[in-house]
Amino acid sequence: MHPRIRTRTRIAAALVSTAATVIALTGCSGGSGTTGDDKATITFQEQFSDAETAQFTKQLAEFEKQHPNITVKLIRDNDASYYDKLTTQIAAGQGPDIARVEPPRASQFIAAGWVQPLGDAGGSAKDYFPASLKSVTKDGQLYGVPVDVSALALYYRTDLFKAAGIDAPPATWDEFEADAKTLTKGDVHGVGLFGGWGGFEFYPWLWQSGAEVVNSDQTKAVFDSPAAVKALTLWADLQKTAMPKGMAAATEDDLKGPFISGKLAMLTSGPWMLPSLKSAGIDGKWAVAPLPEGEQAATVLGGLDLVVLKNSKHADAAKTFVKWLMQDSTQKTWASALGYLPVKTSLYSDPAFKDDSSIATFSTVLQQAKTRPTVAAAGDIDTALGAAVQSALSGSKTPQRALDDAVAASNKALK
Template sequence: MHRAARTASVATALATAFAVTACGSSAGGEVAADKKQTLTVWAMGAEGEKLVDVAKEYEKANPNITVKVTPVGWDVAHQKLVAAAAAGKMPDVAQMGGSYMGEFAELGVLEPVDTKTFDEKDFFPAGWQQGEVEGEAYGVPWYVDTRVLYYRTDLAKKAGITKAPADWKGLRAMASALQDKADSKWGIYMQPRGLDTVQSFYPFLYSAGGEIVDKDGTPVIDSPAAVKAFKEYGDYVKQGLSMKSSQPGYDPLKDFNTGDVPMFFSGPWISTLIKDQYPDLKGKWAVAPVPADKTSTSMAGGSSLVVSKDSSHKAAAKEFIKYLTDAKGQTDWFERTSDLPANTEAWKTGELADSPSLQVFKKQMETAKSSPTLANWTEVTSKVDAAVESVTQGKASPEDAAKKAKSEIESLVK
């Protein structure tokens, strides 16, 4: 999911405002699932628009339920959610990503997941973990994504390479060969700085065995594994294999089409964009798992569905979420949106089972790592963004950048 910036002071102020408001709020008596009622649902971006159509299908099969879907832009999603929480007016059901989960669970506005209805074993481990806060599940996985390697197979062949790189050594060699023998301007694109650089860095950090904080919430971004990842990432820029600077919001697809950027890491939506925007690339590109160091491990993303603690329609909300997250609902959602199913049963038939490229995403998702659901996680990762930038721009050594990031993160997680 996309992330909205926020500060600890804002979160603290919101918590205070919510506490004052919530004291006087009451959801009243709860309505049984089979009673006539209106269910309010907020969903973000393209998902919000597509969910309107799904809601209409659900209403046909459940005429007692009216599903009122409100599409919300990602640019205002966080603002609208915190305002609704403060006013005690959260929707019955909301789409929520892992970077929001810790904050809203801490505010006390989310209903814990009914684990008798929703079984953790039905979902990718990392997908389920994105909805957990301190061992309690608050979100049911709706869809997932992860990062894999996109590469130009035709240019690789020109460079004398016939298969995707399996490890860091192979990735570095392939980037060099593409630049030297296939006339690519760059060997690979890796975001050098700016907001969310951490998302480009995660495959290196996790594959090296590193983390930002450990399971106890202690910062470990200066561990030997993390330092190794900083060095490896920075060396691509230092050696001229990846660009030192790119414009905010830079999209590598145009340069992927021309061959100037023959490799980059990204998520499943890129496959659809390539097919739609650059049909001439058909048969000239492929995806591959993240090249391994200690392991081949990428980041886990996606969204979960949550229920408001104050909702008087919890039973109906649970049934609607069940409809969206069982294998049948997940397959339908994939066909409508290309969002990857969080329910693993949906991957056993049809295109999801038969497509080699989709199976690469499935394999990567099986080992992907989810971010900790800390209330101020975006602030924490902003320190890693800065650390990566200091390394790629030659302002600090990997060791010094890691130490500084750890010190700054320590003050945020005390």
């Protein structure tokens, strides 16, 4: 499964621990372990990159003098078994006070009773994009907050479009397919759509076709419908006519270079692509647009959520941390320093972001975002869907057969 898309290109294969990072926070409202002269140490388990760790530490250092009674110990765990270890800890009554997790995991943890409601620490629901709260809301209460938001959009080479006589990015599937074929010439390919990230890249097209992943009560997989087959057929046809060979096993890393060098006219990616393109020396030759529409507009929500776990012995201190983290000033500094999208809607009108046309486009894209299934078998469904995409792109199965097999595997997991 590819729930955290930006992470795939940066997570190391081995566990890294930076438990020595100790930071003081402000805003403590009192409570367990934080009253009077008492000191509370809370643990924050996450999967930061080196740049994120450096920026996080830098931002929090200013609070040390203001509130020395709360310290935060970062536990950086970039191992592939992150969630296996985390769930084992929680089930044993242990684990960190705070965890940074994928939205499907947040939903599962909340349903299992492993997460505490945040009260007013997370702010108001109106502060965030609606889709970003679906995984962390229960009975009208916030049990978590999005700390990273992303969604897939269309990146395109404006110079190649202009040379081909195309004056705007494709707005519909028909335009998209036609443009991809027109832009394919010589060693230049019109588009790259890949299967190496499981089903993640395909979700938007599935939804755009009018298909759904599971039925309304989330008990049965239904992505073998005629609409879903139409979406996968579009991908399979483009592999034959307008995409580089081998897209079944390819990832974004295989396409970024050709896009930068002008050998690929279009690809789908998220906001994590922006910093590298802005520093690639191709200013004025690329732009971002919403994905072309099928029966409807849709894209897939990515990102990460923050939750306070039920086993926390310093819940008040942990919620104080969350409240500080989600205030506008903290989020503005974080997003602008790292080149990320703001998670709070109010920041898109801030001068630091509103004049960036790419970020403005992503604010529209995020309004179209949908979340992947949040059922316990979500990982199995994503794996099955990813296998279907790979089979169709490689030509080993027809789109219909690939989706039929994937639905059968998904329903077995759901039972």
